[in-house]
Amino acid sequence: MTEIGKMLVGLGLVILAAGTILLLLGKTNLPIGRLPADILYRGKHTTVYFPLATSIVVSVVLSLVLYLVGRIRH
Secondary structure, three states: OHHHHHHHHHHHHHHHHHHHHHHHHHOOOOOOOOOOOOEEEEOOOOEEEEOHHHHHHHHHHHHHHHHHHHHHHO
16 A cells, blocks of 8 residues: 555656646746747637647657656666
8 A cells, every 4th residue: 555655756746746837837938839840720610629749749758858867767
């Protein structure tokens, strides 16, 4: 049971850190979520938004961060 508790606390800290980072990024004028390759379709009664470029940028940044963390740990 203690392993599950530790995992939940760790997950909570990760979510807290991600939320804090998103709040801080929201106060800057970075175009995250409004990049040129993000797809936005507005119809009469629907709006479809697919953040393609934002997803790629976030994926590359997270890959680099996790790679560096892995290199530091070994």
